[in-house]
Amino acid sequence: MLLNFRHNINGEDLVIAVAQDHETGEVLMVAYMNREALKRTLETGMAHYWSTSRGRIWLKGESSGHVQHVKEVLVDCDMDAVVLLVEQEGGACHTGYKSCFYRSIEGDELRVREDAVKVFDPEEIYGDG
Amino acid sequence: MLLNFRHNINGEDLVIAVAQDHETGEVLMVAYMNREALKRTLETGMAHYWSTSRGRIWLKGESSGHVQHVKEVLVDCDMDAVVLLVEQEGGACHTGYKSCFYRSIEGDELRVREDAVKVFDPEEIYGDG
Numbered sequence: 001m002l003l004n005f006r007h008n009i010n011g012e013d014l015v016i017a018v019a020q021d022h023e024t025g026e027v028l029m030v031a032y033m034n035r036e037a038l039k040r041t042l043e044t045g046m047a048h049y050w051s052t053s054r055g056r057i058w059l060k061g062e063s064s065g066h067v068q069h070v071k072e073v074l075v076d077c078d079m080d081a082v083v084l085l086v087e088q089e090g091g092a093c094h095t096g097y098k099s100c101f102y103r104s105i106e107g108d109e110l111r112v113r114e115d116a117v118k119v120f121d122p123e124e125i126y127g128d129g
Numbered sequence: 130m131l132l133n134f135r136h137n138i139n140g141e142d143l144v145i146a147v148a149q150d151h152e153t154g155e156v157l158m159v160a161y162m163n164r165e166a167l168k169r170t171l172e173t174g175m176a177h178y179w180s181t182s183r184g185r186i187w188l189k190g191e192s193s194g195h196v197q198h199v200k201e202v203l204v205d206c207d208m209d210a211v212v213l214l215v216e217q218e219g220g221a222c223h224t225g226y227k228s229c230f231y232r233s234i235e236g237d238e239l240r241v242r243e244d245a246v247k248v249f250d251p252e253e254i255y256g257d258g
Contacts, residue, residue: 007136007138008138009136009137016145016159018147018156018159020154020156024154025149025153025154025155026154027147027149027156027203027212029205030145030147030205030210042234072233073233073234074156074230074231074232074233074234074242075230075232075233075234075239076158076159076222076229076230077222077223077224077226077229077231078229081159081229081230082234083156083230093205093206094206095206097206100205100206100207100210101203101204101205101210101212102203102206103203103204104201104202104203104204105171105202105203105204105211110204113203
């Protein structure tokens with residue numbers, strides 16, 4: 001799939017990937033994909049991303065089990081971003097919230113949103129080390 | 130607001146910004162914001178972005194009139210991405226669709242989604258030059 005991998009971060013050519021709950025429309029997380037991560041996502045139906053901090057492809061849920069089953073992949077007008085419509089196992093966020101976007105800006109502060117849902121205890125999933 | 134403007138594109142420090150319809154949850158577009166674009170967005174209630182191609186701040190809708198009224202700004206766990214919940218005037222996409230994500234990947238092709246809504250004629254808004 002010839003998307004426009006125009007976002008170059010540390011020498012890797014990437015598209016932005018937004019994961020959205022396929023039923024509720026909640027935005028779960030934002031990450032990057034390189035060409036191979038997109039290919040594996042399309043081939044396996046499980047979301048794979050490019051980790052800019054670790055410099056490698058990452059199967060979402062590979063350590064937590066909280067994988068994302070991809071129902072549909074949307075592409076934007078200039079083909080440099082995708083939206084993955086997913087069924088999220090457990091939570092998308094390592095903090096235990098279903099969505100990484102569990103806070104909003106209010107004045108000069110960040111507040112946890114009233115409808116933010118905590119779905120797991122991160123210490124049980126990732127350990128406390 | 131001290132977000133993590135960690136995405137460095139052409140020397141500019143940026144966060145990723147996802148605009149989402151505040152009522153339907155439809156993802157409308159993805160762009161970047163620098164610190165000043167976020168500040169202007171919070172101060173004015175109108176979405177401002179950083180254009181990586183033009184190297185300047187851009188009020189969404191400055192030429193088309195299709196501004197985004199920002200209802201809420203969500204922040205993700207590592208503070209390097211925001212979701213803007215917006216009321217979109219007209220359409221977000223320069224093609225005339227309400228959302229830039231009007232196509233999906235099907236096999237090796239891109240197809241226009243059945244529920245994609247064309248809300249304006251780009252030639253009328255931007256001219257044909």
